[in-house]
Amino acid sequence: MDGRTFFRAFRDRGGKSGVSELVRLTDVTKVYQGGITGALNGVSVSVEKGEFTAIMGPSGSGKSTLLNMVAGLDRPTSGGVAVGGTDLGKLGEAGLARFRRDHIGFVFQFFYLLPNLTALENVLIPAQLKGNAATGRARALLERLGIKDVEDKYPARMSGGQQQRVAIARALINNPTLLLADEPTGALDTHTGEQVMELLGQVHRDGQTILLVTHDAKLATRHAARVISVMDGKIVDDARLESPERAPSDVIRVRGEEVSR
Amino acid sequence: MKAVLLKAIRDLRRRRLQAAVVFVTTLLAVGTGTIALTLIAQTSDPYQTAFEAQKGAHLVVDFDGRVDPGTLAGTPALIGASAFAGPYRATDMQFQSGGHKYTVTAIARDNPGGDVGQLRITGGRWPSSGTEIALTRSFVDLNHVVIGDKLKVLSVPQAPVLTVVGLVVDIDELRADVGGQQHAWVIESAFAPLTTKNSTFYQMDYRFASDPTSPQMQTYLDKLRASLPPDSITSSISYIFARTVFHISTQILIGVLVAFSVFALAATAAIVANLVTGIVISAYREIGIMKAVGFTPAQVIGVFVLQILVPTAAACVIGIPAAMVLSQPLLASNSQALGLAYQATYSPGLGLLALAGALVIVTVAAVIPAFRAGRLRPAIVIANASAPRGQSGRWIRTLASLARLPRPVVLGLGDAAARPVRAILTVLAVVLGVATVIVALGETRTFNEIYSYEGHVGKVDVVVAKTPAFADADATQLIDLQPETTRVVAQANTNITAHGIADPINTLTFRGDSGALGYLLTSGRWFSGPGEVVANGGFVHDAHLNLGDTFTGTVNGAALKLRIVGVVYDFTAGPGGHIMMLDWSTVAPAVPDLSPSSYMVTLKPGSNVGAYVKRLAAAQPDLLDVQAASTGNTAFLSVIAAVLLGIAGLIALIAVAGIFNTLLLTTRERVRDTATLKTLGMSPRQVIGMVAASAGFLALLGGLVAVPAGVELYRLLFDQLSALGGNVTPPVFYDVYATWELIAIPVAGVVVAIAAAMIPARWAARTNVVEVLHSE
Ligand SMILES: Nc1ncnc2c1ncn2[C@@H]1O[C@H](COP(=O)(O)OP(=O)(O)OP(=O)(O)O)[C@@H](O)[C@H]1O
């Protein structure tokens, strides 16, 4: 992370919640149009800088919705979202776009690479939208993620794992304050999924704050130091694990995942 | 079948905007096409009907007054005419009405009926006393004379006054608005007072059992000429020439309409093909599902084609009857010129033809891309939401990146080229639109230029017409006395006959600095002395002459040795007509009483033309007709210009619809990519920039092709037009566009395209990322 991004992220930090608070959701409720119950119901949570947090929960519980709020992709029906001290509710559409460009990296389950751009071009997009040429850095990222050889390939010619790594590189190109990943292994086979998670773990060790949505408890617990469990739009559990690599069964119990079983 | 229909209608409802595009473009194309068809099918009817009903003369010949009328009575048998009328006594008569002076051919005739050349009285009655006159309807319409008006005859010293009592249609003369000298009729006993010594000539009407061809007419004239003393025939009009002249404005209109409706249909076909391709591409998964549930390939194609045919049929149902109604005034003007009560006619067969044509073209345009959907294998298409895209956008992105364009623009350019067929079809529509605008602009501009050239605009300020009763010397002295006068060119009209040309050639004889009149030469130079002649292309061609050739002309029984030194660009002689221009010194020795009929006067710069005209007219109110050199009657030109520009506007609109359509398809198809870009931080403005760049790029590409194509097409069309008057287009008429216009037109196209792009662009900018990605 370069100094400027660091400074911006922490410039407006409030004193009370400690030196390293990065994300703060205050009583966030989201009701979709036509939805009877809220997708999120009064969620309050904060995420600290440098954390690797996993969000778990059954299908339809509101995990993606939560992530979208943090990314500024959607606005809460009520409540507040602040990232790096910036109140997202105060930003307009263009402001949100700029915010995402500067502070957020997003990785999707289905990669969402632009099909008519090569791997390198895909990775460069966020930098170019800012008006930066970052070809050197993009190449370095591809190298670091082990996909140097697909640089000039189009997504249709890549495997799922390669596509997802390109997507991760694209998410990292602007040195985001926060990396959001919504089921990044959901469309991958187990082995490839593990490799991708390993990469995310590595990125985290290099200092990246990560917020990860996953179904897979084993993968979550292997890398994340904190696991937030969501059900019916509410946080039902928030566990900090002293050390990663805990037995998944312990965690599952703590988080009440068995309720859904 | 029911399933196909149901699916097609449901799809149609979902694709309302696309259906609207098809509807609008088809409406415009089918409308112009139907108008063209209606005009082609029905214009010739009224003239032909009138010609038969009035027993029109195939040939009208004027004979010199010295020919013995008894001899003339024998001429019909000589040339095998089945019926004839005349010889009628006739004379050129000048009169004044409402402050203007006109010249007509007054004919002595007691009875409007007869075996040949019957006259139809469309208003009032036939003259019954010596102070009454009948005029042609064509003349009256053009010059706003009405029944009851008193005409003061100026061509005889007694200046009798005649009352207009009847309006008549004479099928055998040229219509007034295209420039023929009109006939007028008085009873036999009233004729003598309208003549001066030697001013009487004879007119004969001949009719043949069947319609003669042009060469046959030529032979008849040659026979007549051979049987009579030299110079007995002073002029002649064939029914073919009269008919052509009668139809000329409609002919030009039809030519333009046909060309443009072909353009409009081509653009529509391009848009439809593009649309179906787009729907097939974006509905890939749906096609797979349709096939999986049992649609046969033919039924899949049927679903797509039906979606297009429904709005097409709707457009036809509205457009064809509307066009038929709209073409009525154009048809009516022809009938009215003939004094026929216009019966609005609607031909259902023609409507069906237009309907079938439109449906066939649209179906073909839709079926070809729909085939692709029919052939797809379900397993492949279900796995892909939409067709895989090509990579052809890459080189453009690379180039654009090298040009350091902002990334959204680069992405937009890549999008534009990502589907080459779509890009080509869109560019094609743009090319057609921009090219027609260029052609229409060029043609209207040259029409006006030709008109002002023929009217000597900027070269002559005042035209003074003189009655034969007023002496040339007096007129010249009067004009020279005016202090503003700087230049006077006198003009006399003479008829000169030349070997190999049947009719006497209308010859303009100039006295003074005629070179300053600014006649446009397509080759050679203006004459500079006795014996030198400038003629129109039609004459040079028909007399088999080349520049520099000499030939013998006969005037007043005297042979003149003449040499062609230049070819003049001319429309006044009409299709197949002949005209010559030469200097006074060439003709004067052979015609002792040669006297100008008009004087073209140029004033000192800054002179008050109005005051000059008033003063001169007041000096000789009866014997001179003084007019400011005007741009004259351009109604005919402005109708054509309005139609041309109107249709060009419509086709340009179709092109805009094409771009709009493509952007709609692209943005719909790209909705997920756009959502992804937005998560990556693309701002709404950048999204709009991206879509606008796509539009601008396609329009620019189209413009770059269309400008040279349009200019070339304009030249081709203009050559055709020139050829109509027997001319070769002089290069000056090729350069009617300023460089900035040729730049501004495609730039305007780009601006319009970007404006049209704003709807899909803003739609894309507003898409809710969460919803788009959620529905995946
Ligand atoms: N754009 C939307 N419009 C309407 N309802 C939505 C939308 N997005 C999500 N929902 C609804 O909101 C609730 C929460 O959805 P969300 O996508 O956040 O769940 P999730 O936990 O991510 O589920 P999954 O594990 O299946 O991805 C669900 O009931 C879903 O149907």
Ligand SMILES: [Mg+2]
């Ligand atoms: Mg989800």
